[in-house]
Amino acid sequence: MARSIGVNPDRRQAPAAGGRRRRRTQRSRDGRAAITVSLAPMIDMAFLFLIFFLVTTTFERAEGILTSRLPEDAGRPTVALPVSPIVIRLAPTGPGNADCSIRVDRFDNVPQRVDALPDFLRRIHELPGFDRDTPVVIVPQDDVRWDHVVGCWNAALRAKCTKIAFAEP
Amino acid sequence: MKSSRSRYQRPPRLAFNATPMVDVFFMLAIFYMLVTRFSSAEQVPMDLPRPEGSLAKVAHIPERVVINCRLADPAHSSPSSALYSVGPNQPESLATISDRLASLKRQSPDLKVIIRADRRLDYAPVRALMRVIAHHKIDMLNVVAHVAEGE
Numbered sequence: 001m002a003r004s005i006g007v008n009p010d011r012r013q014a015p016a017a018g019g020r021r022r023r024r025t026q027r028s029r030d031g032r033a034a035i036t037v038s039l040a041p042m043i044d045m046a047f048l049f050l051i052f053f054l055v056t057t058t059f060e061r062a063e064g065i066l067t068s069r070l071p072e073d074a075g076r077p078t079v080a081l082p083v084s085p086i087v088i089r090l091a092p093t094g095p096g097n098a099d100c101s102i103r104v105d106r107f108d109n110v111p112q113r114v115d116a117l118p119d120f121l122r123r124i125h126e127l128p129g130f131d132r133d134t135p136v137v138i139v140p141q142d143d144v145r146w147d148h149v150v151g152c153w154n155a156a157l158r159a160k161c162t163k164i165a166f167a168e169p
Numbered sequence: 170m171k172s173s174r175s176r177y178q179r180p181p182r183l184a185f186n187a188t189p190m191v192d193v194f195f196m197l198a199i200f201y202m203l204v205t206r207f208s209s210a211e212q213v214p215m216d217l218p219r220p221e222g223s224l225a226k227v228a229h230i231p232e233r234v235v236i237n238c239r240l241a242d243p244a245h246s247s248p249s250s251a252l253y254s255v256g257p258n259q260p261e262s263l264a265t266i267s268d269r270l271a272s273l274k275r276q277s278p279d280l281k282v283i284i285r286a287d288r289r290l291d292y293a294p295v296r297a298l299m300r301v302i303a304h305h306k307i308d309m310l311n312v313v314a315h316v317a318e319g320e
Binding site (some may be wrong): 043046047050054061062065066067068097114115142145146147149150151154155157158 | 288316
């Protein structure tokens with residue numbers, strides 16, 4: 001009698017019908033119990049992961065490292081004389097020093113775009129007395145943007161220069 | 170007989186088919202799990218150099234210290250004034266950073282220093298930092314730049 005408390009009298013037959021249905025799902029035709037996996041918790045977890053990634057992700061370009069050897073005295077190039085280095089001088093140009101001009105000591109027709117600098121340095125390497133081991137000294141002026149300095153450094157690396165140093169302007 | 174069956178026949182239920190939605194959500198979750206790289210706390214957000222045809226490589230350097238060098242006030246200040254900070258720490262003066270480097274160098278002689286500098290900065294503040302690094306006989310200079318597209 002206590003079990004019938006709260007049960008709608010009109011639905012007293014429902015448990016029997018539901019029980020029959022449950023038995024049908026839990027037992028296969030040969031009478032053995034079927035194993036079922038509840039997907040609801042897995043979907044919940046996937047939703048949580050998705051919300052976490054959507055909230056926390058910011059799309060940025062990956063960053064890497066350019067490695068070089070720093071001179072013992074950062075203010076002066078440590079190049080062994082009498083090898084004459086390739087000296088690249090950078091000076092700021094344009095409004096707000098947004099651009100830079102490139103000058104290479106003892107060489108004319110220097111490209112004014114950093115992306116053309118690797119080919120220019122490769123042509124220098126083909127000249128007698130120069131090769132990839134010829135030191136490259138980058139001499140930026142104080143107000144040259146760091147972006148141009150790194151661009152010039154990267155250009156020297158693209159030209160397979162092995163000895164790259166910085167010097168005071 | 171027919172009328173009694175129709176009387177007890179249930180009306181058609183409007184059901185929401187959640188399967189395609191779950192499929193799409195799974196796809197999105199897998200996409201984010203594959204493409205996400207968790208950035209280190211020492212990578213302070215800044216506008217890094219983007220050299221043409223960058224040869225910068227993603228590398229893991231074990232004994233390292235990252236020094237961030239960013240614009241003091243990106244909106245108004247001149248590119249000659251910079252804030253220096255070791256990793257995720259608060260900005261410090263170059264003298265304090267020099268003391269920190271001396272201490273770290275004593276603990277691990279093979280210490281590598283990585284400079285993360287804003288691309289809009291002048292060369293002068295970065296050169297000042299390079300001088301401090303060279304002063305402690307740390308000869309390997311590692312500069313952070315964006316890697317080339319597609320890598």
